[in-house]
Amino acid sequence: MAVVPQPQHEKPSRVEEARAGFARYKADVKKRGKPFYPYAMFHDTVMSLIVVTVILGLAAIWKWTSYGPHHDGTHQGLLGPEYTAPADPGTTSFVPRPDWYFYFLFYLLRIFKWPESVFLGTVGVPTIALILLLLLPFMDTRLERRPSHRPVAMVAMALTIVSMAVLTWKGATANEALASEVIANVPNWVKQEKLPPQALPGAKLFATAGCTACHTYLGTGSSNLGAPDLTAIGTRNLGITFQVNHLKCPSCVNPGSPMPKFASLGDTRLHQLAVFLEASKGPQH
Amino acid sequence: MPYSRKPTRAEIRRERLQEAINFPLDWLEERSGLVGGIRYFLFRKVPADTNWMQTLGSAALTAFLVQAITGVILAMYYKPDPKDAYSSIQNITDHLTMGWMVRGMHKWGASVFIILMFLHMGRVFLFGAYKYPRELNWIIGVLILVMGMMEGFTGYLLPWDQTAYWASVVGINLNGTAPFLGPWLAQFLRSGQEIGADTLSRFYSLHMLLIPGGIISLIGLHLYLVIRLGVTSPPWSREAAGMVPADEEPVPLRPGLTRPVPRTIAAAQGDAGGSE
Structure with a gap:
């Protein structure tokens, strides 16, 4: 039997409906709209003035609360210092912290802290989120725009806002170990791990050089970016040479490692660190 | 002009004044069409019931303009070199007249710009304004947001203090963990094996030439599409x-x-x- 093409004018296709809707919108705006100037432009101007005022206010608060007793801008203030100490690749007792709008990414890294899954936190989840965001208009092609008729979109929006807010908040309040607190634990490490005296300088260096920003040692520090616990790193007998080379350039020894290079600490201090790491055989009884 | 009586001297003067005012506008219009374009932009119709939520886009634009202006002023005094960067920031903050204000506005304007872009995106999502025929403008907007965050990342290193340095060390290393392109990207950002003078001038160039150029072009396209397609009315x-x-x-x-x-x-x- 021959297939007879059926006339298709009962129901317009989605594309036809969209085009007709947009033509109605254009005609409607032309007929009953208001000119941009002065109506919409008035609102825009008021809002812009508020924006500039808020920016000026933040600048002023930053200035007047961070101007410290030493007559410079390193005082903490309400909105943080105007600048911290000059960059010094040699001393790494500094906890790296991004600007606040990267906190959600920053905290995502702490969720995926197992070495095998770091990749998910650094690249996987953000890339997928970005692709979903870019493709949104092609995933949601319904013409309905009323929020009350778009339950899935509204739930997705609420979940996104809540998760971004939680991640930002957690990132902001993440408890970073302070060098001054970590160094207080060194005697305890010596006792528990029965560290030999020659490992002591390395232990102090380990506590102050920012290692505990990513690594943990006998429960001190916070694991970040997949950095392993170093309590018993010495049991792997990697050797002093390996430890020094790894500290100098982690990604050369261990490709893909996100750990910064510590070559700038100098050979003497790197050797001390290596001795400490090799002496760390876990709690001894 | 068909006067029914002889025009008075005041009327002739007014007419000449009008001609004098209109002459440069007509000259410009004849050669560029700009006057008509601006007139179209100002007097184009928008839905009668647009509301305050729909000012967020222009508010984000204002925040960007604040960044552009304060950025140009900062570039006049900032020195993108590890030896001088920190002291030039100190000089801007502590000694230059109103320097603290320009730098403060640039630093906090960045946060305000990012917040306003997110709020604007939320509004567009709520209104379903990314739907036909505005799909392309949603994509352009997402790209502007991403480039805005790249501005935040590259600008953070420039004061060359401890916060800046160590955040960038980790940030660059994180880029390096991406598959395939990661190591190349980290190498490109670092401009060598170590973070140093080349990294700083590279970040400076990205921060004040390449990325802002991209953002300005995308904002131009974004606005062109808004004017061409019209402002969405509230969905209700x-x-x-x-x-x-x-x-x-x-x-x-x-x-x-x-x-x-x-x-x-x-x-x-x-x-x-x-x-x-």
Whole structure:
């Protein structure tokens, strides 16, 4: 039997409906709209003035609360210092912290802290989120725009806002170990791990050089970016040479490692660190 | 001009004044069409019921302009070299007249810009304004947001203090963990094996030439599409939403009731009123 093409004018296709809707919108705006100037432009101007005022206010608060007793801008203030100490690749007792709008990414890294899954936190989840965001208009092609008729979109929006807010908040309040607190634990490490005296300088260096920003040692520090616990790193007998080379350039020894290079600490201090790491055989009884 | 009587001296003067004012505008219009373009931009129709939420886009634009202006001023005094960067920041902050204000506005303007872009995106999502025919403008907007965050990342290193340095060390290393392109990207950002003078001038160049250039072009496209396609009306509005055909008058409702009315109910109300 021959297939007879059926006339298709009962129901317009989605594309036809969209085009007709947009033509109605254009005609409607032309007929009953208001000119941009002065109506919409008035609102825009008021809002812009508020924006500039808020920016000026933040600048002023930053200035007047961070101007410290030493007559410079390193005082903490309400909105943080105007600048911290000059960059010094040699001393790494500094906890790296991004600007606040990267906190959600920053905290995502702490969720995926197992070495095998770091990749998910650094690249996987953000890339997928970005692709979903870019493709949104092609995933949601319904013409309905009323929020009350778009339950899935509204739930997705609420979940996104809540998760971004939680991640930002957690990132902001993440408890970073302070060098001054970590160094207080060194005697305890010596006792528990029965560290030999020659490992002591390395232990102090380990506590102050920012290692505990990513690594943990006998429960001190916070694991970040997949950095392993170093309590018993010495049991792997990697050797002093390996430890020094790894500290100098982690990604050369261990490709893909996100750990910064510590070559700038100098050979003497790197050797001390290596001795400490090799002496760390876990709690001894 | 067809005067029914001889024009007075004041009338002749006014007419000449008008010609003098119009001459440069006509000159410009004849050669560029700019006057007509600006007139179209200013007097184009927007839906009568646009609301305050729809000012967020222009507010983000204002924040970007603040960044552009304060950035140009900062670039006049900032020195992108590890030896001088920190002291030039100190000089701007502590010694230059109003320097603290320009730097403070640039630093905090960045946060305000990012917040406003997110709020604007939320509004567009709520209004379903990314739907046909505005899909392309949503994509451009997402790209502007991403480039805005790249500005934040590259600008953070420039003061060359401890915060800046160590955040960038970790940030660059994180880029390096991406598969395939990661190591290349980290190498490109670092401009060598270590973070140093080359990294700083590279970040400076990205921060004040490449990325802002990209953002400005994308904002231009974004605005072009807004003007071409028109401003979306709130999804719940009866007017100008394309929900009521233009040749039908919208059905008057009790004031304050802003939900769209189904056509059938509207028709029934029309019957009951018996006004036709």
